[in-house]
Amino acid sequence: MNLNLEIVPYINYIFAVIFILCVGYQFIYIFVPFMKGGRKLKTKKMYHYAVLIPARNEEKVIPHLIASIKGQTYPSDMIDIFVIADNCTDNTAKAALEAGAFCVYQRDNKELVGKGYALDFALAKIREDYPDNDYAGYFVFDADNLLDERYIEEMNKMFSNGKRIITSYRNTKNYGTSWVSAGCSLWYLRESRFLNHPRTLLNTSCAISGTGFLVHREVLEKVGGWKFFLLTEDIEFTLHHVLEGECISYCDKAVLYDEQPVKFKQSWRQRMRWTKGSMQVTQKYFFKMVKGIFTGKGFACFDLAVATMIPLILTVLAFAVYVVFITLGLIFRLNVDVILRSLLETFVNSYFMLLGIGAVTTISEWTKIFAPMRKKILYTFTFPFFMLTYIPITIVALFTKNVSWKPIYHLEAKSLNDVR
Template identity: 35%
Template sequence: MTFIRIFLETLAGVCSFFLTFIMVYQIVIGFFGFKKAKKDYADHDPESRFLVLVPAHNEEKVIGDIIQNLNDMDYPKELYDFYIIADNCTDNTAEVARNLGANVIETCKESPDAPTGKPIALKKALQAIGDYQDRYDLMMIFDADNLMDTNMFREVNSQYLDKGKPDFIQCYLGAKNKKGVVAWFYYTGYTLTNRFFDLAKYRLGLNCAIGGTGFAMTTSYLYKRGGWTTMSLTEDFEIQVEATLEGRRILWNHHTRVYDEKPTSLLASIRQKIRWGQGHWYVALHNTGKLFRALSAGRISFWEFLSLLTYMYSIAAYVVAAVQLCVTTALCLVVPGRPFFDISLSGLLVGGLLFGYTYLFLFYVADWMDNHIKFSIRTIPVMIGGFFANLIVGLFNEIVGLMRCGDQQHWVKTEHAIEAKSVQEGQMQLHGKAA
């Protein structure tokens, strides 16, 4: 019995240390997100040549909007080309895109059992285009449901030229929709991380996260890698990790936005986040050893090592918290007369205070500074309810994702249907007003 008690107390201590470290780290990083966001690069005349790729699988409902958006970009037409990648489409995506004058690359599976998804579509498109490394300076990727600020190419061009031509630039990740509890929770998460995670890390000279859309990558680095080679379900996170391990730079741009359509149903959200969990666990588990070797070889700094390691395993917080709860309960059964609340009450109080700061307070600060939306007490019940619902759903997603992380072949599509008009009347009017 003594051995069991010691084991449980040790395990509880390890879990507590992990959760405390993750929370303290994020709080410290977040301090650097409070300052008003000002450009730290000079404006440059258009010079960089852009290759824009838009993977699309059965996106006939929304593909016309992004084509119109790309045609309306405030950038010389001779300096950018965009291609719609109609990937294994069974609808009229390719036909709609061609009728609107877009360049279309159609890709299909070699066999019924062949893997499919965004990474494979990107790989095939680059092979079809050919000499992209000679014709373009930067490649940008957008999802078919996206819209973007028309100044995006100008801002990326200026930052790219002014900052010594970094390998990656990730733009602000906005939302096309936030109505409904599910979409609202996505909105709160991205609003928080844009300012208090990515902008904060950029100010500290650390690599930001690559968000899967609205990011630029140098074609020279892409060509050196042999084209698009990251094939996990989270190809964005995978290329972020690989680039960081090589000592590459990933910058953040807070001054131009891409607007992504968020799921509105709980089932669609669960499917999407399980896919993200599968990919994240896979990339983290397969690159931990490489991360330590990169540190020992001097390819990355200790702070970059710590930043990436924390991000890689922040996904484990849900699982670790569940383990800690189970261990705490077990200790109450093993140790006679040891009430549950004597063990956990102080932790609950501290956790409640940290929740109020890192989730409620920081979100409202970010929403005001970046979106000019004032605090409303009516949103607090939704925020709190959504948070605790996310704890349960998040735990389920991450456990299932961990169990399935060996499968990186089956990609599940998220349906899109929001028209551009609703965005133009809402989120996109915020352009140029960010604090």
Template identity: 35%
Template sequence: MIKDILHFMLVIVQILALLYGFYYFSTSIYGIAEKFSKKPSKNYLPLKKFAIFIPAHNEENVIGNIVENLGHLNYPKEYYDVFVIADNCSDNTAKIAEEGGANVLVRYNEEKKGKGYALQWAFREVLYRKDADYDAVVVFDADNLVSRDFLKEMNNKLCDGHKVLQGYIDSKNPEDSWITTSYSIAFWSSNRLFQCAREYLGLSCQIGGTGFCVDVDILKRIGWEATCLVEDLEFTMKLMLNGIRVGWAHNAVVYDEKPLTMAQSWRQRRRWMQGFADVCSRYFIKLLVKSIKEKNFALFDCAIYTLQPYMIIMVGMTLLIPALNTFVFDNEMLIITSRFFPNFFKAFGVLQFLLIPIGLHLDGKFNYKLFLYYPTYALYCLTWIPISIQGIIMKNNKEWSHTLHTRTLSIHEIE
């Protein structure tokens, strides 16, 4: 009896994992199709004025690079201002940023820590001034470097009618370690197979924490109350509930520093999964109900996206099937568990891994060295399972964990 119940539960888990995997695999194909779609791109004169915000907590090692970088964009200097938020800093972040020409906003608050709170405070400080005349805000992380045409591309998209945009998140240090390479493959794949697919299908892209742009009127209308561990995900869901989709700016590139070690990576990804579980608990039902009422598939897509940590665990449970068949189930009648699903998931996994190099090739990111990293990339993917479990357990822990950034590069070394 217990075996029958366990078997039934396993079948349900596998069916859900199967549907989840098939959904994302099928939508990924549209990311490939987007590359070949003939959507004309327009170039507009510089019309939009930007306020650029860089939240920074003890970032003296890297803040000078991005401030210098932003001073040389291919966009009129009078059409953008740079604001560095020195958030609870105990080093020379503020001094270096100011010497580089940025406007420095110094914030001390031991109770409300984290990037979301820093942005909330800075937006209020800057955007509600009487002399503020900005059309849009752009957010970068302190460790980033930015393509010279970033604001030019955002200006074009805003003039085309977009209100919220996410830029292409590239890697600043893809070959520093097997961890940074794995991160880079994951982000490159997401850009092409997830973000481009949603842009092509008319769904909402996801804000990725850096390199995003928001129309000031939208920001003032719905407010920035996204202060959890994944403020980018929370703000995306809030936008969607207010009928505002996130567009994709593929040619607006931001280079992000990836963690060097497994320990750093584990802490960062655990924070992401904590935030996902938190956002899911507060937004999943709202998004799902609204999607059904309004027959809005974009809302449904966002609702499914918030389930990520739970679905990762479900997919992980399917890997236990061979052991369960050996040590628990001894009845040949349990054929759906013992034969069909394991074979299907093997075939499905191979197809998914073959799709990744295709996506990388389309964006000029593929090289044969990446094949050498595929075994370690597979290991990186497997670590999401225990990280997701830990994230769900710790979802009510809202303490922000800062990732140390040390990779000093200039944009000239990358582009």
């Protein structure tokens, strides 16, 4: 068999070109805020909101979230806090009530596990228990979150100006704890500042990312509650509503702080679920998004498909190509050095690309990152390593069938002043 392994670097270049063609436009996003300022909005009306907080064994952190909601500049009598104590074995329900939650629902279901099921359960209970409620929209937070004092006031400004789904600026409570927490935090800061912010300025749709968002009641009533149960229910929610013609907006002045995993094992488990969920989303929505590109929802479908699917698809394809050529090289006793050199070159190029992304984000958000200067600098250089661990995570997820939602236990029981 005449097998020439010298073709591998050229295949690698093809993958690189495809990636640049698909993702390269995001480089322009960096400059959009400097070229196009956002329109200053005024509050047109004050609305009554429900806050939904799914919580599983979160008795240590949930009082601080509720305190930050109670401490809003927005009128407290127009905010009702609903906590879903989901399969809890601790005193989450008691802690939430003592902290001032309006209502706590206890849910026990060991088969239907995950945030999506908890949210759907809560919405159904609210419809049943408060049929005449006047909630204009629903906020969704994780129990470990903290809110800046003006969070709801700023989100309400956008809501009162006609925005039906709004996400917010996602900061972190524990950036400086470890290279793992910093890596995940830096990615969310980048997503807020250099993806969602430019998207809103360009009047295209943003993406919901786990927590810290507001949804108009009509949006949820249209689908009959929360009907998104894949492992990444936030991405599923985003793509469904973009295909339905909704435009998800971003409020840069509404700041949320959450807690990131500090140990690599925790992060691996969490990102394994995200990656498997992305595979589920890709399988369910890829062709719908491609169709959407050519049926009036063009750029938003392209942009979000690129962000949620293309890196995953290219990683899987590249892995398959390398496995095939390395296997054939070993079978026919060929020198596979050219493949190893190609892999090393890809790693180095990826490192410096991610280093650039991390550096730009760190510099841009310097004053908003609550960590010592030395850690801000150090974790900028470890950020690429954190992101590159998605490669083995993707490969393992590809061959792992039973990936399920598992809780990340939060221990950073901090107030806003502690974080700052």
